[in-house]
Amino acid sequence: MKKQWLRQIASAGMTLAMSLSMVASTMTAYADEPYDVYNYNYLGEAVPSQAGYLAERAVSGLDLGTTALNAPSDLFKDASDNFYIVDTGNNRILKVDSEFSQVLDEFSEFTMPDGSKTTLNKPKGVFVSPDTGLMYIADNENSRALVVDSMKNVQLEITKPTSTVYDQELTFLPQKILCDNAGNVYIVLNNTTKGAAMFDRNGEFLGYYGANSVAQTAEVIANHFWNAIASEEERRYRARSTPSAFDNFDLDTRKGFIYTSTSSGSSDNDIIKKVNPEGHNLFSHMSNFVWGDEFSTWYSGTNYKTKIVDIDIGDDGTINCLDATTGRVFQYDEEASLLFIMGATGDQVGSFTAGSVTAVETKGANCENIYVLDSIKGAVTIFSQTVFGEIVHEATALYNGGYYEEALKPWLEVLKRDGNYRSAYLGISSAYYNMGRYEESMEYAKKADSSRRYNKAFESYRSEFLKENLTAILIVIVALIVVWKGFKYYRKKRRKALETASPTSAPTDES
Amino acid sequence: MMDFTQPQWVKHVLFHPFEGFEDLRWKKGGTLKYTAIIIVALFFALIAYDRWCGFQFRPLPDALFSVMPYIMQSVVYFGAWVLGNWAICTLLDGEGSMKNIAIYSSYALIPFIVSRFVDVILSHFLVQEEGIFFTVVYYVGLLWTVALLFSAIKAVHQYTFTKTVIAIILTLAAMLVILFLAVLLLSLFQKVYVFAYSIYTEILYRVRV
Numbered sequence: 049m050k051k052q053w054l055r056q057i058a059s060a061g062m063t064l065a066m067s068l069s070m071v072a073s074t075m076t077a078y079a080d081e082p083y084d085v086y087n088y089n090y091l092g093e094a095v096p097s098q099a100g101y102l103a104e105r106a107v108s109g110l111d112l113g114t115t116a117l118n119a120p121s122d123l124f125k126d127a128s129d130n131f132y133i134v135d136t137g138n139n140r141i142l143k144v145d146s147e148f149s150q151v152l153d154e155f156s157e158f159t160m161p162d163g164s165k166t167t168l169n170k171p172k173g174v175f176v177s178p179d180t181g182l183m184y185i186a187d188n189e190n191s192r193a194l195v196v197d198s199m200k201n202v203q204l205e206i207t208k209p210t211s212t213v214y215d216q217e218l219t220f221l222p223q224k225i226l227c228d229n230a231g232n233v234y235i236v237l238n239n240t241t242k243g244a245a246m247f248d249r250n251g252e253f254l255g256y257y258g259a260n261s262v263a264q265t266a267e268v269i270a271n272h273f274w275n276a277i278a279s280e281e282e283r284r285y286r287a288r289s290t291p292s293a294f295d296n297f298d299l300d301t302r303k304g305f306i307y308t309s310t311s312s313g314s315s316d317n318d319i320i321k322k323v324n325p326e327g328h329n330l331f332s333h334m335s336n337f338v339w340g341d342e343f344s345t346w347y348s349g350t351n352y353k354t355k356i357v358d359i360d361i362g363d364d365g366t367i368n369c370l371d372a373t374t375g376r377v378f379q380y381d382e383e384a385s386l387l388f389i390m391g392a393t394g395d396q397v398g399s400f401t402a403g404s405v406t407a408v409e410t411k412g413a414n415c416e417n418i419y420v421l422d423s424i425k426g427a428v429t430i431f432s433q434t435v436f437g438e439i440v441h442e443a444t445a446l447y448n449g450g451y452y453e454e455a456l457k458p459w460l461e462v463l464k465r466d467g468n469y470r471s472a473y474l475g476i477s478s479a480y481y482n483m484g485r486y487e488e489s490m491e492y493a494k495k496a497d498s499s500r501r502y503n504k505a506f507e508s509y510r511s512e513f514l515k516e517n518l519t520a521i522l523i524v525i526v527a528l529i530v531v532w533k534g535f536k537y538y539r540k541k542r543r544k545a546l547e548t549a550s551p552t553s554a555p556t557d558e559s
Numbered sequence: 560m561m562d563f564t565q566p567q568w569v570k571h572v573l574f575h576p577f578e579g580f581e582d583l584r585w586k587k588g589g590t591l592k593y594t595a596i597i598i599v600a601l602f603f604a605l606i607a608y609d610r611w612c613g614f615q616f617r618p619l620p621d622a623l624f625s626v627m628p629y630i631m632q633s634v635v636y637f638g639a640w641v642l643g644n645w646a647i648c649t650l651l652d653g654e655g656s657m658k659n660i661a662i663y664s665s666y667a668l669i670p671f672i673v674s675r676f677v678d679v680i681l682s683h684f685l686v687q688e689e690g691i692f693f694t695v696v697y698y699v700g701l702l703w704t705v706a707l708l709f710s711a712i713k714a715v716h717q718y719t720f721t722k723t724v725i726a727i728i729l730t731l732a733a734m735l736v737i738l739f740l741a742v743l744l745l746s747l748f749q750k751v752y753v754f755a756y757s758i759y760t761e762i763l764y765r766v767r768v
Binding site: 090091490493494497499500502503506507510 | 613614615616617620622623684686687688
């Protein structure tokens with residue numbers, strides 16, 4: 049009787065504990081991520097890694113207190129950390145506060161300079177200038193771009209250029225838009241491979257900017273050869289080597305570089321470009337660099353290949369690339385070394401509908417948050433930095449700034465948490481090198497498999513060793529020579545003695 | 560005249576690339592015991608070069624190490640060379656026996672082996688910018704071995720210069736054929752093994768049921 053009573057209490061306690069733990073698990077912000085976190089080692093193999101970011105929550109239009117988002121296509125964060133969601137299907141742009149808790153403003157109707165009203169038609173991109181606060185809208189199906197002030201007055205309307213440089217047979221359908229520090233406006237169009245259309249602050253067409261290049265493959269070179277000897281008529285029907293067009297870009301507001309991303313599956317070069325104001329690609333030396341996943345996957349006849357649809361430059365210079373195929377965000381530091389990979393395809397928070405992610409944004413001086421926009425779910429997923437992510441960012445920032453010794457402590461902490469993290473070995477090696485601890489530097493360079501860095505540390509180690517032990521080395525060398533000479537002299541003498549003892553006997557050797 | 564011990568023969572052959580092997584032939588010097596030692600040394604030289612070099616000169620990441628390629632590059636290639644050369648030169652009126660081909664060829668490999676070991680030692684004292692010394696040692700060893708190998712084949716078969724060149728080219732072709740057949744044979748045996756094993760498991764199932 050007593051036993052049964054005990055058992056009842058026990059089972060009641062169990063249920064209570066279970067329900068409590070369930071409540072707790074729904075309440076914790078950091079649930080387990082719905083994917084395996086990985087990173088790449090020096091051999092290009094995927095290895096398990098610590099998460100740098102965890103998906104915190106997903107925010108839909110209803111969560112923001114407005115109607116559901118319909119095929120949103122762009123997300124932008126302005127200088128005062130307010131977010132703009134381009135709600136393409138609903139022909140509006142939402143201004144949201146930095147915590148994604150409420151809608152601050154809704155842009156759908158504007159006043160033209162002549163006083164008439166105008167509305168948006170499938171807007172695709174938005175940009176807010178950090179200097180002037182003007183809002184640039186790529187108003188796709190109206191074939192125009194609008195420059196709007198905060199009072200919703202249109203300051204400038206950019207339409208199809210009449211210049212002869214712009215092929216008049218082409219349509220003018222702005223996809224993405226941005227404005228550089230000098231006030232020039234760049235518009236990505238979806239029908240040209242010449243680059244982004246560039247306009248000055250008065251809306252005058254200046255030309256094209258930052259086109260992708262054609263990879264010099266054997267096929268391209270052969271094509272070039274045949275075209276050179278073909279007649280005009282033949283040439284018209286021959287395949288042409290045109291570069292794939294980039295379809296998204298972002299402005300690095302700190303340094304003025306424009307980063308472009310290309311989602312074309314047929315091209316492997318110029319996936320990410322870092323373009324300076326002159327239009328030159330500063331990443332052109334990295335033609336063998338693989339952005340996104342190292343390998344594509346073949347599965348039942350389809351090639352699942354990284355397809356970078358958006359790029360965002362964080363306030364700390366990190367390059368965040370969004371892969372539509374796998375729903376992953378690849379975060380690189382400003383030197384293009386991979387920091388973290390997050391996201392997946394699926395239905396849980398932190399995973400996305402395959403092929404439907406359209407935009408990525410970051411917030412914070414150390415990239416504390418990453419935001420991913422899923423156009424089919426109509427929601428923004430917020431990722432927050434973990435402690436590990438924080439330490440890595442701290443270390444990378446110090447390291448890239450040249451503060452190698454200061455970066456030592458965070459790098460050691462990184463290794464404590466993830467022994468596979470290669471940059472940490474490189475960072476520690478550099479730190480020890482700067483501190484003059486060459487042997488340790490060599491050891492860590494070896495672990496990072498960097499023969500270049502090992503070589504540098506070894507060179508200093510060797511010269512220091514020589515400086516300290518020069519006398520000892522010289523003494524050893526002299527001693528060796530003396531011993532050698534003495535030995536030869538002894539042998540010669542002994543042979544002579546043998547010969548004089550028995551002049552006829554040759555040295556007895558076995559045959 | 561030339562009553563050398565075996566180590567003295569090795570030394571004589573190494574430093575007299577034109578006459579060394581002729582002398583070795585007329586005096587019937589050389590022993591298979593040394594051939595075995597040299598091939599084992601070759602095996603270790605190849606491994607040492609990839610594994611024991613100073614890290615600044617190490618061409619191969621540790622994680623990619625496998626012993627099979629080294630067995631291939633030492634024992635199997637040498638075996639194929641001897642077999643191929645013997646097969647070709649028997650048809651081309653060569654005078655060398657298989658034993659002599661093995662002995663002479665293996666003696667010719669010594670500079671290559673030594674240069675590898677010298678490189679391993681050097682690599683611990685040089686930095687990448689001084690890598691030219693490292694490379695020079697490598698190529699001196701290689702060229703020396705090629706020259707000796709040529710001289711060895713010429714002497715062992717008593718060929719003229721042109722005939723030696725032709726014989727060596729044909730030997731390389733024969734090596735390819737031998738290796739190809741070896742791979743074929745291996746895969747065939749593997750299939751036979753799988754076949755036998757599946758019959759064995761089949762019988763086991765029947766017996767149990």
